[in-house]
Amino acid sequence: MSNLTRREAIGTTAIGAAGLALSATASSAGAQEPQPIAAIAGKHIPKPLRFDPAKLSGLSERLITSHWENNYQGSVRGLNTIEKRLAAAMADPDYPTVAYAGMKREELHRTGSMVLHELYFDGLGGDGNPGGPIFEALDSWFGSYEDWEAEFRRTAMSLAGGSGWCILTWNAHTRSLHNYWAWDHMHGAAAGVPLIALDMYEHSYHMDYGTAAARYVDAFMANLDWEVIDARYQAATT
């Protein structure tokens, strides 16, 4: 077993932002308060939009801004709240299992919402023209780009009027490309790397399109930034 100190361990493993936060806290001399648990520190910070929400084609500034401010940021806040409660529960060995289950479900729920929304917004701002290795891969895996798009749209429309996500995914375990149907923020293929996350919750389109979900999907496709999608694909497969 390892003889490394915690500090050395942090230096030798890939630790993200939360881990660094722990490190900073741990190094403050004489801290009396309990150490925050890095995994559930409740310190997620919303990411800004990387494009001007007034400049998308067919998706109004009001819609995008509401989606980003209310739905996305609401999930980040919710995740922070639930992480702090989970951390508190860790200190209580008698915490009821049945209540713990409910919190763990919300942790998954809000994590999925936060991550998928970030992938959604970061995938917008482009001109909708596909290209690069991801284009070739869609062609190979689905017979043609058009066949892929037809299956992607059909999957999306099977969620219209309700909730969920349609997710082009690189399955890192089976090493294959798929359009996965997801009923809510918690669904997704095990070992899946999301490349395109199309939000089918009604907050994504009702303000602009009412129930005309197919027109929303048109607008989504027209704003996709395929350089971002391709970069995700290449990062996942190489």
Add this chain to the structure above:
Amino acid sequence: MSNLTRREAIGTTAIGAAGLALSATASSAGAQEPQPIAAIAGKHIPKPLRFDPAKLSGLSERLITSHWENNYQGSVRGLNTIEKRLAAAMADPDYPTVAYAGMKREELHRTGSMVLHELYFDGLGGDGNPGGPIFEALDSWFGSYEDWEAEFRRTAMSLAGGSGWCILTWNAHTRSLHNYWAWDHMHGAAAGVPLIALDMYEHSYHMDYGTAAARYVDAFMANLDWEVIDARYQAATT
């Protein structure tokens, strides 16, 4: 847009087993039958166990063999069936959306079951002694290995008596480690890389332990192969 032929495209992108199968099919001269769609070719082949099922500690050969033959292989067969039906539906533009939704859900369901079961079985066969960078990382993210294990077990036990998975996951988007609760084969954190997949469906333990799920979790932990877990962690983070 690209001018590459499909064959060249295959050569330049990371294509897995199904893609190669397509390639082989596509090259056979004079084929009259429709091209299989590589993404949903329905050709998944069960992976063999990498350990002798008679040699685990506290998990009987009968249990492991039944789990692997019936539950895991049943999911592989189910996925192959549903993929072929999805491929057939792609040729029918009038296929009802409501029926398509049901099939897409089963595709996700069976994919998750296949992948998680492969991660489950491949993670067994060890001596249960943790070590390496993953051990250090658990220490960093949860305060100590013991605290991690306590949270992992609590999450698992919150699913006892029902169904689901407890999954130690590297979240590649937030770059952090978490124990995620999963209600069924379809649940999992978006962008999550499963490192330990603990099956909490009752077929994983009832034959040996009845409802004594905590004893099953003991046995699972005692057979974990941490070299495999660590290799997954290092592959995910570097």
Add this chain to the structure above:
Amino acid sequence: MSNLTRREAIGTTAIGAAGLALSATASSAGAQEPQPIAAIAGKHIPKPLRFDPAKLSGLSERLITSHWENNYQGSVRGLNTIEKRLAAAMADPDYPTVAYAGMKREELHRTGSMVLHELYFDGLGGDGNPGGPIFEALDSWFGSYEDWEAEFRRTAMSLAGGSGWCILTWNAHTRSLHNYWAWDHMHGAAAGVPLIALDMYEHSYHMDYGTAAARYVDAFMANLDWEVIDARYQAATT
């Protein structure tokens, strides 16, 4: 075992609209086509609104009409489609189980959506003033009407920004009143009789209120027809 003919059986049991449709079909002389299966005949007919959608307080005609025409009627159509496909599958003993599962899930999904939407719309059109035995019962079960309403609103708001229903339910098995959280159209307490069905899918409010779900709940409460609610309660409990 009974010696009743089918016709006599129909006469002695409570058979609803679909059963009568079967009866009519069965009586047509010389029919060559297979008998429709009454349980899954795919003949559901949308119910009209019982109030003028232009006359609700705080819920626009555009919103109510869109909700009723698109979301509700879409579910009725989807249910009819899936029932006919289930009926066809009954004639095929080799129909794959995995595909059947997907259709049965959609049957439940669309049934729930149809029924809950009918309860939703039929519960509107009133002045929001509670009274009668249901008012007394809420007082008894929750300490006061105000405490009930606080719990009902909190349950509803826990679904804001996503999907689901908040359902005041008479549990006919435990013989008690509860506000149940429902994640989607398929959720509901076993043996539950819905008394108030508050739609929390975003199509219920986004057009009028955007993400301000609490204001939508205000409007919903202000339009509740408590005579209808009370009649449901009395029918369920006597």
Add this chain to the structure above:
Amino acid sequence: MSNLTRREAIGTTAIGAAGLALSATASSAGAQEPQPIAAIAGKHIPKPLRFDPAKLSGLSERLITSHWENNYQGSVRGLNTIEKRLAAAMADPDYPTVAYAGMKREELHRTGSMVLHELYFDGLGGDGNPGGPIFEALDSWFGSYEDWEAEFRRTAMSLAGGSGWCILTWNAHTRSLHNYWAWDHMHGAAAGVPLIALDMYEHSYHMDYGTAAARYVDAFMANLDWEVIDARYQAATT
């Protein structure tokens, strides 16, 4: 609005066991502690088996006893725990919505498990021979009793190897009979009255049958008490 006192209200409405418990508490003079909230008093008491678990055909005493003691009673205990926590949260207006959502989900989960298990056990102990109006109704709604049983078994088997319930249900809203697929304890048709609840969680059969779920369904059918089923049907439809 009503001028009835709470006591009079209780006298005029159908209040079950929990309501009576409240009544008793409310009448005790000088109580200083907060009133329990009858709807979530956390006082559910497990029901005894109405048959000798050693006397079923093809379902072992060990299996039935384990199922009843551990799975069923575990759910009753879980529901009591979560109800008490919900009651405590009602007194805290700042209780986080995200944590409340998790508890409401567990309330539904455990309620469904308690109710469905009671219907399951109370439906056993018979000789499996159907008769009475329910038999005639199955014949009418499904074409024949045999067709009904085929659809019931197919629905059940679509859940084999996982979790859920297959539920013959009188839909009190559509006034029709259906076999509903249910993925877990929370699923069920809105306004549905369960007549036969077939538990497909693996704890229902693995001890006796391993993964041979079809043989378990055989055994379940052979022990059904159709007098009970028929009584439920008649109560629901008259």
